[in-house]
Amino acid sequence: MADVKITVKRNGPYRVECPEGAVSLVDADGNSYDLTGKTGFSLCRCGGSTNKPFCDGTHSKIGFQGAEAAVKQAEGNEQLPPKTTL
Ligand code: FES
Numbered sequence: 001m002a003d004v005k006i007t008v009k010r011n012g013p014y015r016v017e018c019p020e021g022a023v024s025l026v027d028a029d030g031n032s033y034d035l036t037g038k039t040g041f042s043l044c045r046c047g048g049s050t051n052k053p054f055c056d057g058t059h060s061k062i063g064f065q066g067a068e069a070a071v072k073q074a075e076g077n078e079q080l081p082p083k084t085t086l
Contacts, residue, residue, distance in 0.1 A: 011066050013042035013055035025053070 004018040016023060017040040025033045025041075033053075035041065042055035046064035049056040 008045075008066065008068070009042070011064055012059050013045050015042050016040060027053075 003022050004016065007015040009015050020037060020039050025035060043053050044055045046059040046062065048058035048062050
């Protein structure tokens with residue numbers, strides 16, 4: 001099994017779980033975000049976070065729906081992706 005797990009949360013962020021120091025996160029200029037002591041963090045997928053690239057929970061307030069669910073609904077397929085657990 002991989003050391004890094006990225007979960008696309010239903011109607012929420014990308015949840016990254018990894019051993020401390022296993023992942024580096026950098027901005028467009030290559031500057032690193034401080035992930036000291038973190039073994040998990042969530043990356044905003046809705047675009048509404050005021051703390052990008054991290055999720056701040058805004059997705060819940062704005063009713064964000066993940067694209068994969070929207071596509072399935074548009075195609076008339078009510079089946080959603082399997083639920084994942086952490
Ligand atoms: S996904 Fe959580 S604030 Fe955007």
